[in-house]
Ligand SMILES: Nc1ncnc2c1ncn2[C@@H]1O[C@H](COP(=O)(O)OP(=O)(O)OP(=O)(O)O)[C@@H](O)[C@H]1O
């Protein structure tokens with residue numbers, strides 16, 4: 150396995166010998182990853198190779214399932230998220246997750262965007278409704294949705310937004326809490342080509358400000374929309390390199406086979 154080496158303080162997510170079992174089934178084998186700050190890293194590999202499992206482990210969503218066991222460490226900004234003193238609320242503030250199916254809450258567009266901020270801000274922080282208006286506007290502008298929804302902010306988000314708009318909203322609602330890391334698990338796979346292009350463009354826009362780990366089945370998307378790329382196969386990291394190098398001169402035969410469409 151080749152991992153890209155960097156200074157400690159440039160790493161957003163680091164996994165150290167991460168192994169994960171669902172019951173008796175081992176899904177991850179000694180996964181060692183260093184996901185850099187401020188860039189987009191895509192994660193590719195055939196169905197079932199463990200991409201979502203890695204993402205769900207970083208966010209500690211997996212532990213809801215009683216039968217999941219993990220060994221090794223996962224650090225977000227150099228802190229092991231499985232340490233006893235880590236609070237889930239704090240972790241969720243640092244790490245935002247976007248899923249395959251856009252899942253806005255069945256409340257207004259406005260409330261979707263401010264929801265996380267209200268939950269995570271400290272009780273003694275003075276936030277006026279004008280402040281909240283500003284936060285909502287800024288987040289919606291950031292995801293290029295403001296012009297579309299500014300006249301219907303109080304409408305239910307689940308009512309008349311297209312899938313593309315819903316996914317943009319799901320990204321917008323993460324921004325007010327200022328997460329360091331955004332995990333995206335096939336965020337465009339439910340969208341049509343136009344929606345995919347729009348959301349991809351938006352993800353690219355967020356580059357630099359956030360550290361983004363983007364799972365995708367879409368090879369063209371990985372190639373267009375990421376700086377570095379991780380290729381996984383059967384629970385292991387096979388290769389992690391600059392995206393350009395991965396697609397032009399893959400180091401491993403398994404990688405070449407996959408990107409040339411010979412399996413998965
Ligand atoms: N909740 C679960 N309980 C048991 N096994 C699971 C669970 N979730 C995933 N697995 C298994 O773990 C392995 C990795 O699954 P995972 O969902 O991480 O793969 P993936 O790379 O995201 O696949 P896909 O591209 O289809 O989304 C698979 O064999 C899968 O069947």
Ligand SMILES: [Mg+2]
Nearest residue numbers: 200201202334
């Ligand atoms: Mg998956």
